[in-house]
Amino acid sequence: EDQVTQSPEALRLQEGESSSLNCSYTVSGLRGLFWYRQDPGKGPEFLFTLYSAGEEKEKERLKATLTKKESFLHITAPKPEDSATYLCAVQLFSGGYQKVTFGTGTKLQVIP
């Protein structure tokens, strides 16, 4: 069964304390991996797309990387405004059609 697992479920960091969020997947036919940011009471906001192992994308303090089994979202010197839930999603070909499966997210809190 195709699965997407994010860890940790929650993470509390001091401002400036760098860390990484993990998204592991057990899927066949991966077509892409996506990271989203979701603020409370809002819809998810697209951050990155990764298509192949070894690929990296950066945006401000965030860097996403991809291997054959997992993706990491590295947060360098986070600020309180980085507090949000970060969602991972995989696009795969299954049962004759393409679908996108989301993980349950990592809730990040950055303390000033």
Place this chain on the structure above:
Amino acid sequence: DAEITQSPRHKITETGRQVTLACHQTWNHNNMFWYRQDLGHGLRLIHYSYGVQDTNKGEVSDGYSVSRSNTEDLPLTLESAASSQTSVYFCASSVGAGPITGELFFGEGSRLTVL
């Protein structure tokens, strides 16, 4: 600016009533989607559409229906609301015609409570 709007943002209804959640996008995107988000389950796909007159079932489509009469709108209807359908519903859209892409633009969500 182009956007995707959902209405109502909050709704309380009773078991057995029909409910329609509206979704309107001004990006002229072909693909539109409805997801529900529940604690412990992440976002789950209810229905999706690749274009006008096209609708498809997602992984949790039982009890829901959609119709696509124009590019901009994809209303979601709960035929007979059940307590299990209490959730936050998100509409999304994406560029392109055909296969689902994970680069989605989401609305702000509609919180539905079924009593």
